[in-house]
Amino acid sequence: MPDVRNPGPEYLAFWRERHVCTLTTLRPDGTPHVVPVGVTYDPETRIARVITGGNTRKAAHVMAAGPEGARVAVCQMQGRRWATLEGRAVVRTEPEEVEDAVRRYAERYERTPRHNPERVVIEIAVDRALGKG
Template identity: 70%
Template structure:
């Protein structure tokens, strides 16, 4: 079921605040999907999802390969029959304030601060579609 990004169901937003692991799907340069488990956060006010990761990860390579316009991605989570997917365009951000903000959001959602990592970057997703059944 589609969610109205301007007025999402409160239960849908609550589901994105609960502690769940997610999967991030990016496309390899040959067009095949690359799906990996990630921790992620979602800010419905700005329609932005965030994933922190190492700059040498395959998901970062895939996003960068798409060019400056960004890469199409899907970010999903589920628990039993409940599921939610955010689709949009991802870019890689390396600026320290954006990465620090993403780490703080991660810590709030997952209840732990990741250990420092000088190779950490941010995959920032501008959400254009939300689907789910919660």
């Protein structure tokens, strides 16, 4: 299991490559809700970010957890390589946070997402890293 404080260069390089990821949140009944997303990861701050519309189920699941946030996981895979980041997520709506997350997304995925005035950021304070390279 990679050390979240020092996961190693190969693990971090994998999080910079262009991959579709999944985000797992929990529904009110406790069952998992898994959806494809784009994820960016800043290892220095240990923050992962997912941009989404403010009216999506994934955002609603995180907001329903209250101010302390929701336990979530993001994952990506390619062949035998896989990486998961787990942590506590909150929804951020501040324009500067949304702009920063969009910029990070555009860097990783090499495309700027279309304008969405209802965009929010699911911000994950990562406290666990898993994976196999």
